[in-house]
Amino acid sequence: MTMNRRTFLKTGAGASGGLMLSLSLPGCAGVQTGYEPETGEWKPDAWLELTRDDEIYFTLARVEMGQGTYTGLTTLIAEELEVAPAAITPRFAPAAPEYRNPLYKLQLTGGSTSIATSWEPLRTAGASAREMLKMAAARIWKVEADACTVRDGHVVHPNGIDSLRYGQLVELASKEVIRGDVALKPRSEWKLIGKQGNRLDARAKSTGTAEYGIDVELPGQVYAVVTRSPRYGGRVGSFNGDEVRAMPGVVDVVEIERGIAVVADKYWRARKAQAALSVNWDFSDALSLSTSDVFEGYRKAADEDPGESERSEGDFDDVAEAASTVLSAEYAQPYLAHATLEPMNATAWYQGDRAEVWAPTQAPDLGQIAVARVTDLSPGDVTIHTTFLGGGFGRRLTQDFIEEAAAVSFKIGKPVKVIWSREEDTRHDLFRPAMLHRMKASLADGELTGWHHQIVGPQILDWYVRNAAPAQYPWAPKFLYNSLGSAGLMFEGIATPKDMSAIEGAIEYPYGVGSIDIRHTHTDPGVPVTWWRSVGFSHNGFAVETFMDELAHEAGEDPYQFRRKLLANEPRHQEVLNRAAKMAGWGEPLAEGRARGIALFQSFGTYVAQVVEAGIEHGEIRVYRVSCAVDCGQVVNPRIVEDQIEGGILFGLTAALYGEITLEQGEVQQSNFHDYRLIRQYERPEVTVDIVDSEAAPTGVGEPGVPPVIPALGNALFALTGQRQRSLPLTADA
Amino acid sequence: MAVSLTVNGVERKLDVEGDTPLLWVVRDELGLKGTKFGCGAGLCGACTVHLNGQPVRSCSTPVELAAGAQVTTIEGLGDQDRLHALQAAWIEQGVPQCGYCQSGQIMSAAHLLASNPSPSRDDIVTAMTGNICRCGTYSRIIAAVESVAAGSRPDQQEGA
Numbered sequence: 001m002t003m004n005r006r007t008f009l010k011t012g013a014g015a016s017g018g019l020m021l022s023l024s025l026p027g028c029a030g031v032q033t034g035y036e037p038e039t040g041e042w043k044p045d046a047w048l049e050l051t052r053d054d055e056i057y058f059t060l061a062r063v064e065m066g067q068g069t070y071t072g073l074t075t076l077i078a079e080e081l082e083v084a085p086a087a088i089t090p091r092f093a094p095a096a097p098e099y100r101n102p103l104y105k106l107q108l109t110g111g112s113t114s115i116a117t118s119w120e121p122l123r124t125a126g127a128s129a130r131e132m133l134k135m136a137a138a139r140i141w142k143v144e145a146d147a148c149t150v151r152d153g154h155v156v157h158p159n160g161i162d163s164l165r166y167g168q169l170v171e172l173a174s175k176e177v178i179r180g181d182v183a184l185k186p187r188s189e190w191k192l193i194g195k196q197g198n199r200l201d202a203r204a205k206s207t208g209t210a211e212y213g214i215d216v217e218l219p220g221q222v223y224a225v226v227t228r229s230p231r232y233g234g235r236v237g238s239f240n241g242d243e244v245r246a247m248p249g250v251v252d253v254v255e256i257e258r259g260i261a262v263v264a265d266k267y268w269r270a271r272k273a274q275a276a277l278s279v280n281w282d283f284s285d286a287l288s289l290s291t292s293d294v295f296e297g298y299r300k301a302a303d304e305d306p307g308e309s310e311r312s313e314g315d316f317d318d319v320a321e322a323a324s325t326v327l328s329a330e331y332a333q334p335y336l337a338h339a340t341l342e343p344m345n346a347t348a349w350y351q352g353d354r355a356e357v358w359a360p361t362q363a364p365d366l367g368q369i370a371v372a373r374v375t376d377l378s379p380g381d382v383t384i385h386t387t388f389l390g391g392g393f394g395r396r397l398t399q400d401f402i403e404e405a406a407a408v409s410f411k412i413g414k415p416v417k418v419i420w421s422r423e424e425d426t427r428h429d430l431f432r433p434a435m436l437h438r439m440k441a442s443l444a445d446g447e448l449t450g451w452h453h454q455i456v457g458p459q460i461l462d463w464y465v466r467n468a469a470p471a472q473y474p475w476a477p478k479f480l481y482n483s484l485g486s487a488g489l490m491f492e493g494i495a496t497p498k499d500m501s502a503i504e505g506a507i508e509y510p511y512g513v514g515s516i517d518i519r520h521t522h523t524d525p526g527v528p529v530t531w532w533r534s535v536g537f538s539h540n541g542f543a544v545e546t547f548m549d550e551l552a553h554e555a556g557e558d559p560y561q562f563r564r565k566l567l568a569n570e571p572r573h574q575e576v577l578n579r580a581a582k583m584a585g586w587g588e589p590l591a592e593g594r595a596r597g598i599a600l601f602q603s604f605g606t607y608v609a610q611v612v613e614a615g616i617e618h619g620e621i622r623v624y625r626v627s628c629a630v631d632c633g634q635v636v637n638p639r640i641v642e643d644q645i646e647g648g649i650l651f652g653l654t655a656a657l658y659g660e661i662t663l664e665q666g667e668v669q670q671s672n673f674h675d676y677r678l679i680r681q682y683e684r685p686e687v688t689v690d691i692v693d694s695e696a697a698p699t700g701v702g703e704p705g706v707p708p709v710i711p712a713l714g715n716a717l718f719a720l721t722g723q724r725q726r727s728l729p730l731t732a733d734a
Numbered sequence: 735m736a737v738s739l740t741v742n743g744v745e746r747k748l749d750v751e752g753d754t755p756l757l758w759v760v761r762d763e764l765g766l767k768g769t770k771f772g773c774g775a776g777l778c779g780a781c782t783v784h785l786n787g788q789p790v791r792s793c794s795t796p797v798e799l800a801a802g803a804q805v806t807t808i809e810g811l812g813d814q815d816r817l818h819a820l821q822a823a824w825i826e827q828g829v830p831q832c833g834y835c836q837s838g839q840i841m842s843a844a845h846l847l848a849s850n851p852s853p854s855r856d857d858i859v860t861a862m863t864g865n866i867c868r869c870g871t872y873s874r875i876i877a878a879v880e881s882v883a884a885g886s887r888p889d890q891q892e893g894a
């Protein structure tokens with residue numbers, strides 16, 4: 001097979017900064033469907049399995065990491081199948097082509113896409129099974145299928161009296177063929193969608209019985225901990241393996257690509273032995289910069305390279321010349337860690353001709369690649385068992401934790417569980433990139449006439465493509481993995497897909513301004529980065545909505561009214577903005593020492609406006625209230641929407657108040673929750689979420705709560721103190 | 735060393751190194767996986783269990799300090815047929831998102847209500863501040879605790 005670079009990674013722009021690769025996969029094995037007479041199981045498609053005992057299983061292809069797919073996607077099936085959601089047992093999907101995210105052509109859970117991309121396919125799957133069951137019953141009763149109805153797991157005879165259970169019909173239904181399109185239930189007949197519904201995983205998660213990756217145990221399993229280079233890119237020089245091997249319970253000490261693994265019969269013994277491990281690192285290719293160097297490099301790059309134009313309307317220089325005021329400002333945001341409460345972990349079992357992995361992963365098919373990379377297996381030889389995830393936030397899109405477990409199991413031939421400590425999880429994260437933003441805007445007689453935004457920083461896909469590329473090209477021999485992986489860096493502009501991660505949220509600037517110029521100066525200091533809840537929107541939101549606030553004050557206008565007037569052609573933006581302002585009592589007097597700030601940001605197709613009420617007490621910023629309006633199209637589960645938005649708000653506030661990873665000569669300075677603080681119960685503001693009633697196609701809610709709260713808080717602090725903070729995290733003594 | 739302790743009402747005799755954190759004894763020696771590892775430094779509360787009725791961070795409690803003691807984990811709080819009132823409230827209020835911190839949250843709340851059946855909002859916030867939830871379920875936690883504290887439920891409730 002000949003390959004040319006252009007078809008290597010032939011891609012298009014994906015939604016929400018994700019990758020969208022346009023090649024379809026040749027010769028992928030499908031999921032077996034049909035009726036199995038011995039077991040009485042009918043699989044009408046890759047998602048559903050109905051048994052003659054009336055069990056209904058649903059294969060959940062979007063992982064559950066708190067965002068509610070386990071409940072929300074099951075609800076879509078239940079609605080059309082006419083059963084209670086609790087009557088369906090969700091099962092986590094293995095890696096298989098059928099389960100890929102259609103937006104990414106990879107089996108990813110991310111980008112707030114699960115409901116949006118499942119909305120039609122899953123309802124159709126449920127409706128198809130329902131129609132086939134009706135057809136089977138109609139054949140038995142010798143009536144028209146359309147005259148039959150379904151109710152609570154039964155098909156009901158047109159006489160309204162007789163009925164057959166689904167389980168009685170599965171074998172016959174499996175022989176039915178649907179011709180043409182299946183009609184979905186009209187909105188007026190929905191019993192579940194849009195209604196309040198309990199989370200289906202709440203019981204398991206309230207009784208300690210939900211199984212996370214860290215809970216997996218296999219017979220004969222050993223535990224490994226890995227000592228990694230304190231500076232990214234460092235390599236093992238030498239280490240005192242014999243000494244550590246003699247420690248109690250130690251099974252082996254092995255070198256893997258990412259460091260030295262200490263393997264023991266018990267986790268604690270592995271940790272104790274690890275303390276005796278001494279590694280001499282070769283830092284010749286390791287990261288050596290400090291955070292100050294990163295920003296210095298960004299400023300230099302920004303000075304030298306105006307960046308690629310990502311959106312251009314009108315001529316900024318022309319309007320600036322005609323303007324009465326030109327305002328400019330520079331914003332800076334730090335690296336951020338994900339801090340999932342379940343630290344990275346995976347259990348791998350290499351068995352010679354195959355391997356099995358149990359892991360909390362957001363991308364099972366990339367987990368297969370990670371195993372193949374460090375063993376003599378092909379991706380198809382690897383089975384990934386996905387568990388519940390103790391948080392994801394983008395961290396578990398990268399499969400380094402699976403790679404480590406597989407590498408150790410390959411070396412020692414036993415099932416191995418690798419658990420990262422919190423300190424390791426923080427220091428060896430892949431971070432939300434540090435970013436720099438240079439903003440300019442022109443005001444003519446108080447009117448905003450020009451907007452110029454230069455974004456400076458790396459692109460995430462350059463880092464991710466190492467894992468993703470081989471999954472896209474299963475025909476690529478393994479020796480090419482590393483070159484596939486570095487394709488993004490090697491063939492910049494030729495081979496990489498359009499990466500939105502740096503510019504998303506900036507290029508969708510919604511305000512009606514004559515001249516808009518958005519640019520990206522691409523510069524990568526070599527610090528590992530990845531997606532982090534709301535990705536590019538997280539930093540662009542702060543830059544755009546803080547600068548809008550600066551402009552409102554410069555123009556002498558109320559920040560809410562200033563925005564509202566510029567949104568004349570954006571009804572959905574306007575609606576959420578108005579609602580948030582109204583909820584918060586915008587403009588009404590506040591208690592002494594408190595102030596409000598407002599911000600509005602669309603991300604992942606969802607419109608979110610927030611008003612933050614904040615103050616400073618005893619030298620600490622206090623957030624009292626957050627009033628939030630959200631338009632995410634059709635709501636499937638209002639309670640989960642509220643929870644996701646509120647969770648996003650607290651996630652954003654954590655970043656705004658505390659979030660900062662710093663590097664000192666290549667070493668991450670933070671380690672645990674004492675120096676990488678997360679918001680706690682006593683800091684919780686009162687959060688009110690108002691959801692716009694909408695029949696528009698559903699969009700995501702896992703991430704859109706995050707971006708606006710950061711500028712909204714900063715804007716409140718400006719209103720309080722008169723001091724503008726242009727870098728994060730925010731401080732009380734600015 | 736030989737250690738004997740009573741976990742969820744059952745006496746267990748173990749041979750483990752005395753400095754092993756109670757967390758790993760409970761999880762890996764006794765197979766009770768509901769208690770979670772979050773930080774290893776007593777900072778997040780995911781590993782909270784009751785030691786002689788007091789909430790402790792099991793990640794930072796050497797098992798030798800628990801010798802002879804009564805340990806209660808999330809598995810011993812209720813059972814699948816008869817949930818603890820807080821567990822029923824957690825389900826009813828739909829508290830968990832990722833769920834990883836919730837065993838620890840519930841154990842902290844259970845101790846609060848055992849020592850103070852009618853806590854004020856401030857009492858609840860204070861008692862729950864040691865438990866981090868990265869997903870941000872804090873307001874549902876308050877609602878769930880208050881729904882039990884208000885006395886609207888019996889102490890024990892049939893499984894929801």
